[in-house]
Amino acid sequence: MKQILKSCTALTLSIAFCTQVMAQEALKELGKGEGELSIVAWAGYIERGDTDKNYDWVTGFEKETGCKVSVKTAATSDEMVALMNEGGFDLVTASGDASLRLVAGKRVQPINTDLIPSWKTVDKRLQDAPWYTVKGVHYGVPYVWGPNVLMYNTDVFKGKPPKSWNVVFEEMNLPDGKSNKGRVQAYDGPIHIADAANYLMFHKPELGIKSPYELNEDQYKAALDLLRVQRKLAGRYWHDAMIQVDDFKNEGVVASGSWPFQVNLLKSEKQPVASEFPEEGTTGWADTTMLHTESAHPNCAYMWMEHSLSAKVQGDVSAWFGANPSVAAACKGNELLTDEGCATNGYNDFDKIKFWRTPVAKCESQSECVPYHRWVSDYIGVIGGR
Amino acid sequence: MSAITGEQAILIEKPGLAGRISDFFWKHPHVFLAVMLAPPLLWLGIIYLGSLLALLLQSFFSIDDYSGLVNYEFTLSTYGQLLNEANLDIIIRTVSMAAIVTLFSALIAFPIAYYAARYARGKWKAIFYLGVMLPLWSSYLVKIYAWKLILAKEGILTWFLAKLNLLWLLDAWLSIPVIGGNSLSVSYTGTFIVFVYVWMPFMILPIQASLERVPANLIEASSDLGSTPQQTFRHVLFPLALPGIVAGSIFTFSLTLGDYIIPQIIGSSRLFIGQAVYAQQGTAGNIPLAAAFTVVPIVIMGLYLWMARKMGAFDAL
Numbered sequence: 001m002k003q004i005l006k007s008c009t010a011l012t013l014s015i016a017f018c019t020q021v022m023a024q025e026a027l028k029e030l031g032k033g034e035g036e037l038s039i040v041a042w043a044g045y046i047e048r049g050d051t052d053k054n055y056d057w058v059t060g061f062e063k064e065t066g067c068k069v070s071v072k073t074a075a076t077s078d079e080m081v082a083l084m085n086e087g088g089f090d091l092v093t094a095s096g097d098a099s100l101r102l103v104a105g106k107r108v109q110p111i112n113t114d115l116i117p118s119w120k121t122v123d124k125r126l127q128d129a130p131w132y133t134v135k136g137v138h139y140g141v142p143y144v145w146g147p148n149v150l151m152y153n154t155d156v157f158k159g160k161p162p163k164s165w166n167v168v169f170e171e172m173n174l175p176d177g178k179s180n181k182g183r184v185q186a187y188d189g190p191i192h193i194a195d196a197a198n199y200l201m202f203h204k205p206e207l208g209i210k211s212p213y214e215l216n217e218d219q220y221k222a223a224l225d226l227l228r229v230q231r232k233l234a235g236r237y238w239h240d241a242m243i244q245v246d247d248f249k250n251e252g253v254v255a256s257g258s259w260p261f262q263v264n265l266l267k268s269e270k271q272p273v274a275s276e277f278p279e280e281g282t283t284g285w286a287d288t289t290m291l292h293t294e295s296a297h298p299n300c301a302y303m304w305m306e307h308s309l310s311a312k313v314q315g316d317v318s319a320w321f322g323a324n325p326s327v328a329a330a331c332k333g334n335e336l337l338t339d340e341g342c343a344t345n346g347y348n349d350f351d352k353i354k355f356w357r358t359p360v361a362k363c364e365s366q367s368e369c370v371p372y373h374r375w376v377s378d379y380i381g382v383i384g385g386r
Numbered sequence: 387m388s389a390i391t392g393e394q395a396i397l398i399e400k401p402g403l404a405g406r407i408s409d410f411f412w413k414h415p416h417v418f419l420a421v422m423l424a425p426p427l428l429w430l431g432i433i434y435l436g437s438l439l440a441l442l443l444q445s446f447f448s449i450d451d452y453s454g455l456v457n458y459e460f461t462l463s464t465y466g467q468l469l470n471e472a473n474l475d476i477i478i479r480t481v482s483m484a485a486i487v488t489l490f491s492a493l494i495a496f497p498i499a500y501y502a503a504r505y506a507r508g509k510w511k512a513i514f515y516l517g518v519m520l521p522l523w524s525s526y527l528v529k530i531y532a533w534k535l536i537l538a539k540e541g542i543l544t545w546f547l548a549k550l551n552l553l554w555l556l557d558a559w560l561s562i563p564v565i566g567g568n569s570l571s572v573s574y575t576g577t578f579i580v581f582v583y584v585w586m587p588f589m590i591l592p593i594q595a596s597l598e599r600v601p602a603n604l605i606e607a608s609s610d611l612g613s614t615p616q617q618t619f620r621h622v623l624f625p626l627a628l629p630g631i632v633a634g635s636i637f638t639f640s641l642t643l644g645d646y647i648i649p650q651i652i653g654s655s656r657l658f659i660g661q662a663v664y665a666q667q668g669t670a671g672n673i674p675l676a677a678a679f680t681v682v683p684i685v686i687m688g689l690y691l692w693m694a695r696k697m698g699a700f701d702a703l
Contacts, residue, residue: 078665082667181568182567182568182569182572183568188655234655235567235568235569235572235654236571236572236653236654236655237655239650239655243534243651246534246535246538249540250535250538250539250540250541251538251539251540251568251569251571251572252539252540252568252569373449373672376665376666376672377470377472377666377672377675378472380472380476380657380662380665381470381471381472381475383655383656383657384472384475384476384479384656384657385475385656386471386472386475
């Protein structure tokens with residue numbers, strides 16, 4: 001009996017070690033495709049021409065590789081982390097506030113960039129970006145990136161685009177003479193605290209905020225106070241991109257932080273909206289295609305990563321989502337994005353964007369910062385009116 | 387001797403495996419019962435109650451403030467966190483909403499159920515059932531999104547009230563603190579209307595069932611003895627229908643307590659218990675607090691069911 005127990009323990013241990021070794025090591029060489037691939041993605045990231053047949057970067061890939069793609073869309077970074085923790089998916093298009101959490105939780109595996117020929121074409125600004133590179137190891141390949149812009153109603157602002165985020169943070173009269181109370185929105189995710197911090201960074205330099213994702217107690221408190229003012233102005237917080245689109249159409253919302261995706265969608269429906277890159281700079285997202293540790297279809301996943309970096313796909317996604325490509329070549333000669341597309345979406349403003357990161361207690365810019373799970377509970381409190 | 391007659395009295399064993407199994411079960415009815423009941427009982431015991439217990443167990447752990455990892459040591463501090471102002475708000479908000487929704491559902495459902503039980507006959511009865519059940523056939527999400535459009539600031543309801551020159555009424559209502567807001571679809575009033583709409587069938591049907599069982603001659607006897615309609619209602623009809631009302635209220639109350647989709651789409655973004663559970667376990671990775679939040683509706687419903695049983699609600703199900 002003892003013998004069996006011992007060997008069982010040994011076996012369990014060796015299995016534990018084996019999986020650990022597997023988790024740390026990237027794929028050495030590519031094999032044949034497994035015929036299937038499942039991706040967790042933001043809405044609008046993986047299009048197969050269902051909404052508009054010009055926007056299709058899946059069908060061709062499926063034909064070429066035989067990998068049948070299935071997509072699970074997620075509305076927030078936190079949903080993505082939850083889905084990846086659940087498992088059963090191969091790839092995820094994780095933003096910077098999710099990617100490091102996934103790496104720390106050993107949910108994603110290192111990528112062997114030698115197996116991805118297009119890796120060389122990736123924008124130099126992104127190649128070793130800290131949101132997916134840990135100690136020199138790459139945990140994924142960049143997909144697309146973009147700013148969180150300020151979307152506004154052009155009828156209400158009458159040719160005077162809002163130059164500052166103050167329209168969503170402080171009570172004021174808009175150019176149409178009415179108050180902004182009840183007519184602005186904010187993002188329903190704790191990461192929105194960073195937008196408040198970004199605003200304070202510009203308007204209250206005495207707080208000494210160096211990064212909106214690294215806040216000490218005082219800076220954090222100031223950001224929450226600002227958000228409490230915003231709570232009085234915002235009727236609803238947006239969670240789902242389509243609900244925000246609906247709110248701009250039917251709910252009388254005239255200004256909100258938003259993604260270029262919603263701006264483009266509303267413009268395509270001839271709604272009077274436009275977006276602005278306010279003086280405070282913006283927060284933004286830079287998404288990475290990451291591979292699950294227990295992926296069942298790693299070969300198909302590598303093929304997709306290669307496919308996702310082609311100039312054509314990068315250009316098409318950027319055009320559809322209002323994002324910026326991670327491959328410079330995509331900015332030229334793409335029919336859907338057009339040659340001005342990159343500039344419109346903020347390709348040259350890379351340095352002004354503070355990309356989403358997960359707030360951690362051990363931060364770089366100061367001795368101790370408020371960690372993310374407190375952002376979560378306090379943001380719930382702020383929305384609840386506390 | 388007796389053995390031989392015994393053998394003759396018993397039918398010859400059926401050939402084949404199926405036949406033998408059938409004979410075996412016939413001879414051992416208890417085994418048959420056990421085999422039939424085992425799968426559902428195992429399901430209930432392991433998959434349902436087991437996972438529930440595992441969840442409840444989580445609520446006695448805590449999350450480490452520094453690393454954000456779960457600390458597997460027994461503690462009641464997670465329950466202590468439920469008493470934070472923000473969390474207590476969520477609980478109070480959800481329970482009051484559930485209570486008000488239940489009350490109004492009962493008020494609206496009673497006359498409808500009364501009409502259906504007492505007066506509707508033949509074709510009208512069929513139409514009644516169809517009318518009550520029909521909303522249940524379409525997707526829950528579709529109904530909620532439809533309501534979002536109806537209640538929106540630039541939606542149908544506002545348009546309709548504008549045509550009737552009644553916008554001042556809507557504005558007056560929306561200017562009331564707490565229940566008001568920028569528009570119906572971003573106020574508690576909107577959330578309330580949709581909750582009442584969605585759970586209404588669950589209130590009407592049990593009340594109707596209990597009213598059907600009230601003998602008509604009792605009502606007649608009551609008025610023969612000189613009581614006013616109000617007295618008849620208070621002393622005869624209402625007490626007899628009460629089990630049905632309580633049964634219906636179990637549904638509306640518990641469904642409102644647990645729902646997390648309606649308040650997300652319609653309302654002011656302030657969290658309800660279901661959303662808090664979702665946010666804590668999905669967003670924050672704070673499973674202990676999510677589990678502690680889950681215990682709240684379980685305890686409330688436990689008390690509620692205990693009271694409902696005392697009022698005889700389960701006789702009307």
